[in-house]
Amino acid sequence: MEIRDEEWLVRATEETADGLAVHVQGLGELVRDTTATFYQSLEETMTPLDPAQARVVPDDSPRYRTARLWLESTLRKTAVPLAEQSLSVATRGLADALGYQQSAVRKALDPENLRPRILLADAVGLGKTLEIGMILAELIRRGRGERILVVTPRHVLEQMQHELWTRFALPFVRLDTAGIQRVRQKLPATRNPFTYYRRAIISIDTLKSDRYVASLRKQRWDAVVIDESHNLSNADTLNNRLARLLARTTEALILASATPHNGKAESFAELIRMLDPVAVPPSGELDRDEIRRLVVRRHRHSPEVASAVGADWAERREPNNILIPASPAESAVASELENTWLWPGKGGSPYSGVRGTFFPWTLAKAFLSSPAALQETINGRIDRVTEDPAVPSDRAEVELRALRHLGSLNERALRTPSAKYARLVAYLKEIGVGASSATRAVVFAERLETLYWLHRNLPGDLGLPQGAVDLMHGGLTDSDQQDIVERFKQERSAVRVLVTGDVASEGVNLHAQCHELIHYDIPWSLIRIEQRNGRIDRYGQKHPPQITALLLDPASERFAGDVRVLAKLIEKEDEAHAALGDVASLMGRYDVKGEEEEIRAVLSGAKQLDDVVRPVAEVAAGTDVAALFAQLFDTPEQGDEPAPAPQVVPDADSLYDDEVSYLEEALREAFIDPTAPPSRGGVGWRRDEAFGTVELTPPPDLVQRLDVLPQSYLADRKVTERLVLATTTARGKDRLAAALRDDKGTSWPDAHYLSPLHPVLDWAADRALAALGRNEVFAVRGAVEAPTVLLLGTLTNRRGQVVSTAWLTTQFPISDDSSFALVTPHDSSIDALRTIGWTVPRANPGAVAATERLQPLIGPAVHQAAAYLEKTVFEAASRDAQQRVERWRRKLDAWDGQTAVLIRRSEAAASRERLDEERQLTEAMAPARQLVRPLLVVVPDTEGEHR
Structure with missing residues (x-):
């Protein structure tokens, strides 16, 4: 197309509210490598080049190199049709060919869904990031991935960027602290940063701020990915506001979460509505068929997964719970906590707060973490009680006296060797951590003071230099967190032990050099335990992961009982991991704080552990959201055989071997x-x-x-x-x-x-496409009996997306009669190329002479091919696409008919607005225009010429 006196390659056209938008890439010298969008309503002249008027020019390059490159580049730039179900590029990256991951990609691309929208709810460790990369690669190859936004927690920004580039050659700009600073230096303050970068990765904490929300409202995306999407379901949060905005401004939406629901049907329905506003009826009742359509859920022991991962995911060992007798000083602290704070006698608790027994259990939890954590908790409480005028002076004095006494006992514990710390050092040495060993371990603890304490002491006690023990916590910047994770992955890094808080429990891969994980303190939450364990127990782990928990066992019988409760949590997590791949459903609270409250009730004697943590079989047989997941996805029928890995045939439509x-x-x-x-x-x-x-x-x-x-x-x-x-x-x-x-x-x-999607190949294709002048077509020789025109037909919808492609040859057997042509359809580009003898390089004895005699063939070839396609191939493709659109219309109408249950006008208005948006999308997906382009004019080989 010619616009503003320059030639542009049309990559897509789209019907918009402002008229026809044409997305182009520059071909001329001044605009080469420039992408732009022109609106027909704003341009004085926007001249489409008529394929029927294409000028025939000879190719005199060696072995027809120029024509071959131009033809190959055209093949690569032609989008795969929307309804194509085979994978074209997803299986040609550096991701292992795992059938369960490929099935997730196919589900996301199901042509029955007008938009690619899916919740990847695979359990921890199955490779959701790889599934995301495969889906994005396929969307790009289908012309549906020009503008992509990926939203993740900040500590996994680089990890996501690294996987998408190294595995699939998808370059994304990382808008972390340093990346945003670069943008500010490059762009004027008034420039929208999301118009500058076509593909970006940014943290949800950054993106949800009002500053960026305003910019996002003005943008439309081809695809949006939101990782750890379980943080979106609460309708009153900024996360939810951001997600709803992005869901309405993108065509493709990929949500990813290993914990996809919080046990509440209404919260899970909120996630499903983001994917498809009409998948949940106005009544809010969940539809099993809709969930199956939009959600992928497997776990480590699902037959489909277990049969595929093999030695690339070693089975974890039995949990290693180490019971450690407390030192006399630690037992004295435990006794004081028990008798004065947790289960006081006649005098009652010295605690002056108004929340009953909450703070005493904060002390207990700090004690079970480390003496350093307990000391920090005591000191902080003393400061608050001293400074709080709302606490009566007599109650304040009682509590302060008790706190100081507890503090004095704890100071003795700090001055004497800690039994748990000594056992940690011994255990690390037992598994081989040392200056001359490559063995690594990750040590998790909840309290920041515990992390600092371990970080200070471990290097000396293990005989390691200070840099061999790294520390990661939530107070670090995103760049610092990413650097620490990067160091831990490096084989030659000096790091041997990573001491970390729960900031590293979600999304971070720590298994590259490590298969030992130690819970220095046990979270009072099954969810948190599972998240921690998933850092090393995941696909790609070659060594059996060992999960070890250190349990301080005070002399106090009652405290010892509490320790046994915590040990059972480790065992319960391991049982649920093997059977369900989902521990959150065992307790039914679905968030860490809720689970901690339940465990606190068990430790205080108000509840029994068996009443709080349900058996696996009971979860699977229930009627709540957890049971729905277990029944739909996790639990195979008895006797089911593992699903075979789907066969994938690499894309062979190429003129080149590789x-x-x-x-x-x-x-x-x-x-x-x-x-x-x-x-x-x-x-x-x-x-x-x-x-x-x-x-x-x-x-x-x-x-x-x-x-x-x-x-x-x-x-x-x-x-x-x-x-x-x-x-x-x-x-x-x-x-x-x-x-x-x-x-x-x-x-x-x-x-x-x-x-196949590497930028260097895209760059090469753009250079090859610039080889021809405006509206020209090469004349070459081939294995044909009469002059033949090779043509490519495309059927697109109003959004400019390819609905169908067709390859044809039009032969003119009578040399002086261009009105008579034999139109032959072909199953694929390779089939068409085989027909003209162009599947292998051909010798070029010289430019085809007298190309002017071939010029009259172009117009009839284009017109007759277009007429043929309209009556046959495109008619069938259009009918098929129209049927899918019509099914979607009926679905919208059915949903519309149920809106009477919405009592509040605001809900009805919002639902009507979403429904209107869906109707507009539906109309835009209907087939709209067809185009037939001549690609080559092929004349018969002259006598004596050979390949």
């Missing part, structure tokens, strides 16, 4: 001698087939495409100076693993895998 062959040909076309250094007009191209790598010096327009990646990565690996690419999956995986072993201190690989 990605690197295409890239090399593109470089030879674009540069006179690509092996020459840049100073002499080349890119320093080097190919080492033995090692499976290639190298080049990226030109400025390629460097620009890589600029969104971490600056530290680009600098450390010198990517913009010398780009090294792995050309086989084996080499790609090898370099990815090697990045965890080398001395660079980064998990970003030195050689990046050349997968």
Whole structure:
């Protein structure tokens, strides 16, 4: 298309409220590598180039290299149709071919759903990030992933960015603290940052602020991913406000959470409504079929998973609960807590608060963590009681006296060796942690003072340098947290022990070099225990994970009983992990604080543990949301066989044997001698087939495409100076693993895998597409009996998305009669190319002569092919698409008919607005226009010419 005197490649068109929008990429010298959107209503001239008027030009390049590159690039730039169910690129990255992950991708792309929307609710460790990457890769290949926003907790920003780039070659800018600062330096204060970056990863804590919400309201996304989405269901939170906004401004929505519900049907319904506003009837009742359609849920021992993971996910060992007799000083503290604070005699508790027994149990929990944590709790309480005028002076004095006495006992415990700490040191040495060993362990504790205490003392007692014990907690910046996780992944890093709070219990992968996890204190929550354990017990763990809990056992009989209760929590988590993959349903509170309240009631004697923690069988047989999940997803019927892994046939529609062959040909076309250094007009191209790598010096327009990646990565690996690419999956995986072993201190690989969506290939395709002038088509020779035109037909909807593609050849058997043509449809591009003898390179004896005699064939070929497609292929495709749209319309009408149950007018108005939006989407998905383009004019081989 010609706009503003420049030529543009039309990537998509879309009917909008402002008229026809045309999304383009520049082809001319001045606009090359520029993307833009033009609105027909605003442009004086927007001239579409008529394919029927295409000018025939000869290709005189060696072996028809120019035409082959142009044709291959057209293939790559043509979106896969929306209804295509086979996977085209998701299986060609560095993710292992796991059937259960591929089935999640297929479910997300189900053509029966007008929009790709799904809740990935797989249990901890199954690889939801990889499923996200596979879905996004397929959306991009289908022309549905130009603008993508990924929202995660801040401590996993880099991890998400790393996985999407290294596994699927999807470059995202990371808008953490440093990334946002870069944006502020580049953009004017009035510029919307979300118009500058097409694909970004940002933390939910940053994005939910009013400052960014205002910018988001003006944006539309092709796809939005929200990780840890269980934090969205409360309708009164900023998280929920953000999620509802994003759900309405994106076509594709991917929610991910290992704990997808909180036991309340209304909260779970809120998540489902974000995916599909009419999936939940106005009455709020959950529909099992709708949940099955929108939710994916498996766990480690689901047949589909267990049959696939094999040795790549070692089974965890039995929980290792270590009971540690308390020292005399620690037992004295326990006795004081028991007799004065927890179960006081006739005199009652000295606690002056108004919340009954809450604070005494805070003391108990701090004691079970460490003497340092207890001392901090005592000191903090003394300060508050002293400064609070609302506490009567007589009650304040009683409590202060008791606190000081408890503090004095605890100071003795601080001055004497801690039994639990001594056992931790001994255990770490037993498993091999030491200066001359590579063994690593992650130690979890709840209290910050405990973390500081461990961090100060462990290096000396283990004979390690200070840097060998790292500390991570929620008070650190997002960049600092990411750096700590990165160090722990590195094989050559000096870190041997990671001491961390529960900030690392969600989303962080710590299994690369570690299979030992120690609960220094046991959370009073099954959810928290499961989250912690999932950091090392996950897919990719080659060694059986060992979960160890250290349990301080005071001489006090009553306190000893409490310790046994906490030990049972570890065992209950292990049982639920194997049977359900979901521990939250055992207690039914679905949040950490709620579970802590229940355990506190058990410890105080108000409840029995068996009344608070339900058996697994009871959960599965119940009627609540947890039972619904167990019945729908988790519990196979007796005798069921494991689901076989689906067979995936790699995309064979290519003129080249592999990605690197295409890239090399593109470089030879674009540069006179690509092996020459840049100073002499080349890119320093080097190919080492033995090692499976290639190298080049990226030109400025390629460097620009890589600029969104971490600056530290680009600098450390010198990517913009010398780009090294792995050309086989084996080499790609090898370099990815090697990045965890080398001395660079980064998990970003030195050689990046050349997968089909890699920016370097997109760059090469854009250069090849610029080889032809405005509305030209190459004339070449092939295995045909008469002049033949190869054509590509596309059917698109009003959003510019490809509904169907068709490949045809139009042959003109009578050389002087262009009105008579034989139109032949083909099953695929390769079938069409085989027909003209173009599946392998052909010798080019010279440019086809007298191309003007071929010019009259173009118009009839286009018109007759268009007429054929309209009556056959596109008619059937359009009918099929219309039927899906009509089913969706009926669904909307049915939902509309139930809105009478909405009593409040505000609810009815909001529902009506959502329904109108859905109707507009439905109309936009209907087929709208078809286009037929000539790709090649093929004349018969002359006598004596051979391939």
